[in-house]
Amino acid sequence: xxxxxxxxxxxxxxxxxxxxxxxxxxxxxxFLSFGQTTVSEISAQKEGGILAGASxxxxxxxxxxxxxxxxxxxxxxxxxxxxxxxxxxxPFEAGAAILEINDGGLTSIGDTQLQVARRIGAHAYxxxxxxx
Amino acid sequence: xxIVIKGSGETVVRFIDRKGKTLLQESIRVYGSEKVEAKxxxxxxxxxxxxxxxxxxxxxxxxxxxxxxxxxxxxxxxxKKRCQEIxxxxxxxxxxxxxCAQGLQAHVIRFPNAAIKSDPR
Numbered sequence: 001x002x003x004x005x006x007x008x009x010x011x012x013x014x015x016x017x018x019x020x021x022x023x024x025x026x027x028x029x030x031f032l033s034f035g036q037t038t039v040s041e042i043s044a045q046k047e048g049g050i051l052a053g054a055s056x057x058x059x060x061x062x063x064x065x066x067x068x069x070x071x072x073x074x075x076x077x078x079x080x081x082x083x084x085x086x087x088x089x090x091p092f093e094a095g096a097a098i099l100e101i102n103d104g105g106l107t108s109i110g111d112t113q114l115q116v117a118r119r120i121g122a123h124a125y126x127x128x129x130x131x132x
Numbered sequence: 133x134x135i136v137i138k139g140s141g142e143t144v145v146r147f148i149d150r151k152g153k154t155l156l157q158e159s160i161r162v163y164g165s166e167k168v169e170a171k172x173x174x175x176x177x178x179x180x181x182x183x184x185x186x187x188x189x190x191x192x193x194x195x196x197x198x199x200x201x202x203x204x205x206x207x208x209x210x211x212k213k214r215c216q217e218i219x220x221x222x223x224x225x226x227x228x229x230x231x232c233a234q235g236l237q238a239h240v241i242r243f244p245n246a247a248i249k250s251d252p253r
Contacts, residue, residue: 004164004165005163005164005165006164006168007161007162007163007164008160008161008162008163008170009159009160009161009162010158010159010160010161010172011158011159011160011161012156012157012158013156013157013158013236014155014156014157014178014236015153015154015155015156015236015237016237017155017180017181017182018155018156018178018179018180019179019180019181020178020179022156022174022175022178025172025173026160026170026171026172027170027171027172028162028164028168028169028170029168029169029170029171030164030165030167030168030169031167107179108179111181113181121161123163
């Protein structure tokens, strides 16, 4: 059995004069063997966030990024797996895997200054049973 | 614009305005097999209190075994074109093409292990 790890982390930091913070969407990609693939774990983490105005009020966004793993089966059909998940999935004959993380962006109302320092990350572990 | 990263490691990109000031910085760390590939779609404008600022990405760091492209081109090529497009002075264009961009001026939120803050460039 072969194990595959997909892991990505984005650390985004702005200067204090910005009034918009772009969203984070990042993907990490691996080819698989079209053997029997089991998703054994999907995990996501977040640190920091977005502060608004002189008061330093934190702006409400989820405490963990949205993480989704997509396996592409024979013929290109996608299967989605939402994280976090720590139990093995059913096996699929997959040829590729994409792990995507998302965290929202923001444009302030008026001239309110924004400061962002956020680190989001996710990983997925896959176990592949090669074709006989 | 799409940033494509092939291979494991850390990539640091700064987004500078026409005066060479860094408005945004991103560190992207990717781990997997030798063939792992990552993609990040980024905008080329940042809203500031002075209005919308056009920015150019500058690749200031990448891991030794990584291959990075900006919009399908070598980062230096893309950065030079974009810096000229947004009206950077020649010395800023040359610095950015070499992967040099000033660090962020303010760090309101501090992380204990954010090594990129000590980058002198």
